[in-house]
Amino acid sequence: MYTQQSDVTVIGLGKMGAALARAFLRAGHRVTVWNRTANRASSLQQAGAVFEASAGAAIQASPWVVVCVSDATATRAILAAPEVATALAGRTLVQLSSSTPQEARVLDAWVRGQGADFLSGAILAWPSQMGTEQASIVVSGPSAVLRRHESMLRALVGTLEHAGEAVGAACALCAAVLSYMAGHRLGVAHGARICEAEGLKLSDFGETLAAFAPGLGQDSRHMARVIESGRFANPETSLETVGGDIARLVQLSREGNLSDALPRFAAGIFQQALAAGYGAEETAAVFKVLQGVVR
Numbered sequence: 001m002y003t004q005q006s007d008v009t010v011i012g013l014g015k016m017g018a019a020l021a022r023a024f025l026r027a028g029h030r031v032t033v034w035n036r037t038a039n040r041a042s043s044l045q046q047a048g049a050v051f052e053a054s055a056g057a058a059i060q061a062s063p064w065v066v067v068c069v070s071d072a073t074a075t076r077a078i079l080a081a082p083e084v085a086t087a088l089a090g091r092t093l094v095q096l097s098s099s100t101p102q103e104a105r106v107l108d109a110w111v112r113g114q115g116a117d118f119l120s121g122a123i124l125a126w127p128s129q130m131g132t133e134q135a136s137i138v139v140s141g142p143s144a145v146l147r148r149h150e151s152m153l154r155a156l157v158g159t160l161e162h163a164g165e166a167v168g169a170a171c172a173l174c175a176a177v178l179s180y181m182a183g184h185r186l187g188v189a190h191g192a193r194i195c196e197a198e199g200l201k202l203s204d205f206g207e208t209l210a211a212f213a214p215g216l217g218q219d220s221r222h223m224a225r226v227i228e229s230g231r232f233a234n235p236e237t238s239l240e241t242v243g244g245d246i247a248r249l250v251q252l253s254r255e256g257n258l259s260d261a262l263p264r265f266a267a268g269i270f271q272q273a274l275a276a277g278y279g280a281e282e283t284a285a286v287f288k289v290l291q292g293v294v295r
């Protein structure tokens with residue numbers, strides 16, 4: 001059995017790890033912290049956290065250990081220290097470092113092999129949102145383990161989603177969201193180039209997008225439901241219409257001497273969907289191209 005000095009240990013005090021530790025402190029928890037670069041702990045120590053000189057000693061201090069470092073490789077580097085494996089027994093480790101589903105499965109097997117419980121999570125928030133209603137965390141792993149620690153996780157976020165017992169689920173869901181974000185970020189950057197070339201104020205463009213955002217949420221929900229049901233017929237907006245919009249973006253980019261890399265890439269995929277005969281279907285039918293139905 002361990003001697004419990006803290007409620008929770010946070011391993012990793014980068015921007016996100018430090019924000020997690022601060023949120024736990026604000027919620028009134030006793031917090032132990034460890035970071036490879038010790039001086040990153042100073043402000044947290046001033047706020048009441050206990051800093052331990054080794055990861056093993058920090059893990060020893062609490063029944064519940066949250067790891068938030070750059071990635072799964074960094075996590076494994078920390079956990080590889082011999083005293084860490086011993087310290088882990090009987091504890092719950094929550095991996096909040098961004099990982100792939102496969103990395104989560106491998107770490108789950110290793111952690112359980114040390115006699116500890118494991119939850120894999122993904123943070124959908126910025127550090128400044130941590131501990132507020134705006135922050136979300138998706139976790140996966142055994143429901144019974146989550147139930148034991150749910151109140152601690154709720155100190156961090158407004159929304160806590162259990163993606164299921166399959167330990168890779170949270171990372172998979174987060175990867176799917178990041179895939180969406182990749183398109184979003186490139187789209188904002190390309191849109192900003194269009195506005196810049198036409199002398200429009202970029203802050204106005206930002207406001208237009210923000211006003212449009214709820215509609216994007218509805219569209220995401222609609223596309224997911226269409227794909228899930230496989231009902232692509234009778235769309236309100238056809239794939240052909242959207243494909244035409246994207247082809248016009250290529251034209252506009254060339255006319256304005258802008259990079260056409262993004263619209264050309266998107267137009268290529270829509271072209272495949274049109275060539276496959278999906279033009280009269282829902283825009284979501286582009287999924288069938290990515291599924292490999294059309295190569």
Ligand code: NAP
Pocket residue numbers: 012013014015016017018035036037040068069070071073074075077078096097098099123124125126127
């Ligand atoms: P960060 O500020 O760059 O901090 C990286 C952390 O990882 C530091 O504590 C660093 O320790 C540690 N680290 C890296 N390699 C290590 C190694 N080999 N051994 C030991 N420690 C190592 O990153 P962050 O923003 O806190 O992000 C942490 C995680 O949260 C990432 O997986 C990220 O994807 C995820 N996340 C971040 C955000 C965000 O907006 N920041 C949002 C959602 C999710 P040192 O201080 O010693 O370098």
